[in-house]
Amino acid sequence: xxxxxxxxxxxxxxxxxxxxxxxLDFRAMWAISNLFRSSTAIRRHMEARVLANDRLSWTSFxxxxxxxxxxxxxxxAFASAVGxxxxxxxGVMSTLEGRGFLTRRKDPKDGRxxxxxxxxxxxxxxxxxxxxxxxxxxxxxxxxxxxxQDDLAAMxxxxxxxxxxxxxxx
Amino acid sequence: xxxxxxxxxxxxxxxxxxxxxxxLDFRAMWAISNLFRSSTAIRRHMEARVLANDRLSWTSFxxxxxxxxxxxxxxxAFASAVGxxxxxxxGVMSTLEGRGFLTRRKDPKDGRxxxxxxxxxxxxxxxxxxxxxxxxxxxxxxxxxxxxQDDLAAMxxxxxxxxxxxxxxx
DNA sequence: TCCATACCGTTCGGGAGCGAACGACTTCTC
DNA sequence: GAGAAGTCGTTCGCTCCCGAACGGTATGGA
Numbered sequence: 001x002x003x004x005x006x007x008x009x010x011x012x013x014x015x016x017x018x019x020x021x022x023x024l025d026f027r028a029m030w031a032i033s034n035l036f037r038s039s040t041a042i043r044r045h046m047e048a049r050v051l052a053n054d055r056l057s058w059t060s061f062x063x064x065x066x067x068x069x070x071x072x073x074x075x076x077a078f079a080s081a082v083g084x085x086x087x088x089x090x091g092v093m094s095t096l097e098g099r100g101f102l103t104r105r106k107d108p109k110d111g112r113x114x115x116x117x118x119x120x121x122x123x124x125x126x127x128x129x130x131x132x133x134x135x136x137x138x139x140x141x142x143x144x145x146x147x148x149q150d151d152l153a154a155m156x157x158x159x160x161x162x163x164x165x166x167x168x169x170x
Numbered sequence: 171x172x173x174x175x176x177x178x179x180x181x182x183x184x185x186x187x188x189x190x191x192x193x194l195d196f197r198a199m200w201a202i203s204n205l206f207r208s209s210t211a212i213r214r215h216m217e218a219r220v221l222a223n224d225r226l227s228w229t230s231f232x233x234x235x236x237x238x239x240x241x242x243x244x245x246x247a248f249a250s251a252v253g254x255x256x257x258x259x260x261g262v263m264s265t266l267e268g269r270g271f272l273t274r275r276k277d278p279k280d281g282r283x284x285x286x287x288x289x290x291x292x293x294x295x296x297x298x299x300x301x302x303x304x305x306x307x308x309x310x311x312x313x314x315x316x317x318x319q320d321d322l323a324a325m326x327x328x329x330x331x332x333x334x335x336x337x338x339x340x
Numbered sequence: 341t342c343c344a345t346a347c348c349g350t351t352c353g354g355g356a357g358c359g360a361a362c363g364a365c366t367t368c369t370c
Numbered sequence: 371g372a373g374a375a376g377t378c379g380t381t382c383g384c385t386c387c388c389g390a391a392c393g394g395t396a397t398g399g400a
Contacts, residue, residue, distance in 0.1 A: 002183045005355065007324060007327070008400080009327065011251065014239060014240065015239055016241050018238075019239065019356090022301070022354070024301065024304045024306055025307065025308035025311075027307075027312035027316055027319045027323075028304070028307045028308040028310070028312075029307055029310070030318060030319070030320075030323040031311050031314070031319040031320075031322045031323045032212065032307045032310065032327075033208050034322075034323045034326035034327055034330065035205070035208065035212065035322075035326055036209055036213070036253075036363070037253070037326070037330055038205065038326040038327075038329045038330040038333075039205050039206055039209040039347090040253050041253075041330050041333050041334055042202065042205065042329065042330075042333050043206070044388095045333040047388090055389095057355065057356070059355085059356060059357090060356095062253055068188075069184060069185055069188050069189065069326050070184065072377085074379095075378080075379060075380095076377090076378070078262060079180065083206075083207070083210050083211075084356080084357070084358090085357070085358055085359080086378085086379070086380085087357080087358065087359080087379090087380075087382090088356065088357050088362095089379090089389095090380055090381085091355075091356065091357085092355085092356075092357095094315075095354095095356090100292075104396065110365080110377095110378085111296070111364075111365050111366080111376095111378090112365050112366070112377065112379070113365095113378065114379060115378085122202060123194070127378080131192070131194065134195055134198070134199060135195075136194035137195065137198045137199055137202045138198040139332075140198070140202065140332055140333055141197070141198035141201050141202060141329070142198075142262075142332070143234060143327055143328050143329070143331075143332045144201070144328060144329070146197055146327065147201070148325055149197045149198060150197065150200075150203040151325075152201045152204075152205075152322070152325050152326075153176060153197075153200040153201045153204045155314055155322050156204035156205060156207070156208040156322075156362070157177070157179065157204055157208075158207045158309070158313050158314060159212065159310060159313070160204065160207055160208040160212075161313075162221075162309075162310055162311075162312070162313045162380080163208075163211050163212055163215040163310055164211055168392035214358095217358090225356095227358090227386070228386095229385085229386060229387090230385090230386095244348085244349095245348080245349060245350095245372065246347095246348070246349080254386080254388090255387070255388055255389080256348085256349070256350085257349090257350075257351080257352090257386070257387075257388065257389080257390095258386065258387050259349090260349065260350055260351085261386065261387080262385085262386075265385070265386090269394075280348085280350090280395075280396070281394075281395050281396080282347065282348035282349070282394070282396070283348065283349085283376095283395095284348080284349060284350095290371045298395070
């Protein structure tokens, strides 16, 4: 009598009530839909609690982080690492450039390429911001045991691989 | 010699190489960062594979889905259920209205309220689209065992609760 | 009764996001 | 060595996305 159903969120119970009669894969649905629910909520939580002080959007923050970790890189690689399209990367780079966090220069070896690089101001911003960000990540993940956190990361890598490489399904 | 490190993605290995010396919670970092990595990739996968045929954005699709499951609802509840702000909801509703999927009307009981409702066209669109969407969800989640899918959903609900209610940390 | 208070959806301004198309540049091919 | 083909970053047009601010509506208390 005490089954999985009791664990569901109110919104999920409503879905069962309205769509329960249809032949759907509810197990996959709960996994995927909670992936989006939690990721959106955490993103907004981080923006409000950690990033708002520096008036930094999530994507700009990721941009700084990527350039910090990888060093100077071509616009194309930047877009890929941040996880956005090339047109979007142009805009994000312009934003960061306008705030003095980033510089653009042409690659002398290949006139098509543009190389983005952190300014000292950009570097110091991410260097002081990231530890705070990670502290909040740690707090958010705290309700999960260390082993659970490892399992979670492993399963998410599996999902990522299932759409990234083979381009899953049908 | 065969530890967790071997499981890491190339980008994650680079992070360890560059930031490994700092006192950070890498376990939480892998969990949270893979949450965003996988959610972004799956979202784009779904947009390209399922939603593109109907020229429907992710958010518009969720909007249709919400109205399908919940029936007619106030704009505020719509925004909350879709997971967007009220200003954004105004825009999304306008988009759906322009495409003939949704109608807006004033609540006669309270002149401030606006009630959104699916048109027959909107209803038939989501009714034929959602089973296809769920089939793809199923395919994406397939590399995980049923028990793993349940565990994943449960852990994600825990993370969601940790930022939604108590507003976690510090 | 009337006026603060509060809540609703919308508008505004600005950044993020994409596919398609474009000019600049490199490389391949004959 | 000149034209075709490919690749790069950018621009364009549109949608999404948010916080702040605004007008319209309801409600509680003096």
